[in-house]
């Protein structure tokens with residue numbers, strides 16, 4: 001089996017990962033976490049919903065928190081398309097593929113299309129949002145980790161090859177992957193915006209949202225976010241890091257928000273941009289894949305993830321055995 005090739009004439013033009021919609025129990029606690037620890041900007045709030053954007057983001061929102069009672073799920077992961085015409089093309093494409101696609105009215109967004117993709121992931125596409133002032137030079141307002149912009153999602157899927165083929169069909173570029181060879185691929189990193197990834201798939205029971213990630217400017221911001229977390233009572237929710245990734249090379253720290261949703265704050269990604277860059281393969285047995293230095297992640301980092309609202313989870317037939325902190329300390 002070979003890896004799929006880049007599709008330079010995709011059926012419509014996805015430009016980037018755009019916005020993630022999460023359910024939460026307590027808007028006050030979530031606001032404290034995302035505003036003070038991650039350092040996002042509140043664009044709008046209603047009685048039951050909070051809209052955040054990153055410090056450098058001009059578009060209305062990249063994180064939407066909706067209050068619910070009971071279990072909290074992820075309702076949608078959003079992608080931007082370039083034009084209104086791309087939305088119509090997306091509707092035609094997914095309908096032809098037999099995927100559920102429907103037009104929906106969403107506050108603070110232009111025409112919006114909800115889709116259940118071939119892996120069951122609830123996607124949301126739009127081409128326009130209201131524009132707000134960027135806060136990048138409002139230095140006196142910067143807080144915590146100074147989350148600049150939403151960068152990517154990582155999603156667990158039981159059929160990795162299907163997800164890879166589906167997103168390559170949509171014009172995503174494969175930048176890096178984890179596998180013993182091109183047949184046995186365990187993780188794929190796919191991008192549309194030019195840096196290492198907009199969406200990452202790992203093999204696992206799913207679909208489930210493993211994490212979403214905001215970029216920040218400086219390494220110091222990662223430590224500052226941890227310090228603010230500790231001060232405000234979120235210290236135990238610093239789940240992994242700071243540390244360095246193998247694939248993508250990011251310097252990162254992972255947090256669990258008050259509802260257990262996982263967010264990564266990171267910097268130091270690179271630009272891809274040129275077609276002659278072949279995808280980089282990482283050997284899953286190479287310790288540098290999981291942790292070039294420091295300690296590996298706890299078992300729960302590999303296994304726990306946010307469910308998607310009303311999307312059944314399918315079991316994977318392949319059980320990876322990553323080096324966990326628990327195993328590492330036993331050896």
Ligand SMILES: [Fe+2]
Pocket residue numbers: 152154211213264
């Ligand atoms: Fe990530």
